[in-house]
Amino acid sequence: MDKMGYPVLTEKTIRLLEKNQYNFDVDIKLDKIEVKKWIELFFDVKVMSINSHRLPIKKKRIGAITGYTACYKRVIITLKSGYSIPLFSNK
Template sequence: MMEMHSILKRMLVTEKSTIEKDEKNKYYFEVDSRANKIEIRKAAEKLLKVVVDDVHVINIKGKKKRMGRTMGKRKDWKKAVITLSPGNSIDIYGV
């Protein structure tokens, strides 16, 4: 079992996530790559004090980038889409 504070790394605030937050009560987070759906749900409920309806997890592959004449690669990471039950919300600017 992972430590709760290390599971949710940061909230992703983009144009798409803001629209989803307003219309469907969905919030996007960057999470630890070793965390599973159950751990993400428990961490969100305990740390953010909300009721979670659903969790979707997406593994994002790092892009290949050129640095001078050598090719490099950004790190792989995991994204979680957390759907909250009606009546719950997260203050995105206070997190």
């Protein structure tokens, strides 16, 4: 569960919510099968498909020290019709 990241909320991902697609950042070592099992177990939904891609690492520099941003994988999860994941709490 520590390897599952957090939901990604950008302008594009908000548009994808209309198509019943959700985006998550996960650890690079997770594969699609593990992500599917975790999402179905945790949110009690049925996953239709999963698309994933690795985001490029970027070089960062602070003074004389150079390094790289953290690398992770982004997955786009398409749920079957009738299912949804509550990303925002209604208070």
